[in-house]
Amino acid sequence: MRVAGHRAARNPVPPHSHEAEQAVIGALLIDGDVIGDVASILRPDHYHGSWRAQVYRAMLELLDAGRRRIDAVTLKHHLMEKGEWTDESEARLAQDAASVPSAANVVEYARIVREMATRREALRVAREIQDLAQENGELEAIGAAHSRLGQILAEDGAAAEPLLVGGFEADEDPITALARRRDGMHTGLPGLGRFLDSLVDEVLVCAGTRSVGKSTL
Numbered sequence: 001m002r003v004a005g006h007r008a009a010r011n012p013v014p015p016h017s018h019e020a021e022q023a024v025i026g027a028l029l030i031d032g033d034v035i036g037d038v039a040s041i042l043r044p045d046h047y048h049g050s051w052r053a054q055v056y057r058a059m060l061e062l063l064d065a066g067r068r069r070i071d072a073v074t075l076k077h078h079l080m081e082k083g084e085w086t087d088e089s090e091a092r093l094a095q096d097a098a099s100v101p102s103a104a105n106v107v108e109y110a111r112i113v114r115e116m117a118t119r120r121e122a123l124r125v126a127r128e129i130q131d132l133a134q135e136n137g138e139l140e141a142i143g144a145a146h147s148r149l150g151q152i153l154a155e156d157g158a159a160a161e162p163l164l165v166g167g168f169e170a171d172e173d174p175i176t177a178l179a180r181r182r183d184g185m186h187t188g189l190p191g192l193g194r195f196l197d198s199l200v201d202e203v204l205v206c207a208g209t210r211s212v213g214k215s216t217l
Contacts (some may be wrong), residue, residue: 015119016048019099020112025052026096027106028059032070034106035063042110046117051092054084072097121152 024042028035039060047053058078062070072093079085125148 014048014123016116017112018049020109020116021047021049021052022096023100023109024106024113025055025093026098026100027103027109028056028070029072029075029093029097030100030103031106032059032074034103035059035070037107038110039063041107041114046114048116048120052096055079055093058082058084118152125152 024038028038042056044053044057044060047056055075058075059070062074062078067074075093076085076090079089129148
């Protein structure tokens with residue numbers, strides 16, 4: 001299976017798998033009953049190719065409309081109603097259906113498409129963080145990086161790693177743990193650590209979610 005976007009000389013191609021995107025559409029044309037499983041993993045904007053994103057969006061619209069069976073006929077009718085059916089559409093859909101190695105693996109194909117989308121978003125955020133690092137200080141760039149990469153991880157179903165590392169037992173109260181430690185809390189970021197060490201002997205960090213009263217405290 002070809003996965004594009006690993007390396008390119010001057011104009012890198014964003015990570016994507018043409019075969020996986022094609023296989024998801026083709027597998028759903030063969031067995032439209034599994035679209036509910038795919039819909040729990042994949043959104044139209046996870047597609048790199050705009051045409052298949054359009055087709056997949058139409059499939060989801062049929063699902064939302066209560067169509068339990070999605071096939072080439074119902075899909076064609078819906079795309080024609082939306083004005084999105086072209087002379088090439090039928091041949092392209094037939095090619096997608098014919099190219100599927102195994103329709104039973106549609107969930108795995110969907111996961112590949114989703115993974116490529118996550119990688120594209122991570123690269124986009126990395127470029128944004130690079131711009132922030134050039135325009136702002138180290139702390140602003142670190143905070144933005146942690147926040148935005150955490151959003152990607154959360155969307156992808158994974159938990160973001162904590163910015164502060166090492167020091168707590170599983171059943172230990174964090175405040176008690178900090179009081180126990182004589183060397184303070186390590187950030188795991190050398191540059192930030194040197195900056196904090198240069199301020200005062202002790203730094204008290206007040207952290208919490210939005211609108212919980214940090215500023216008042």
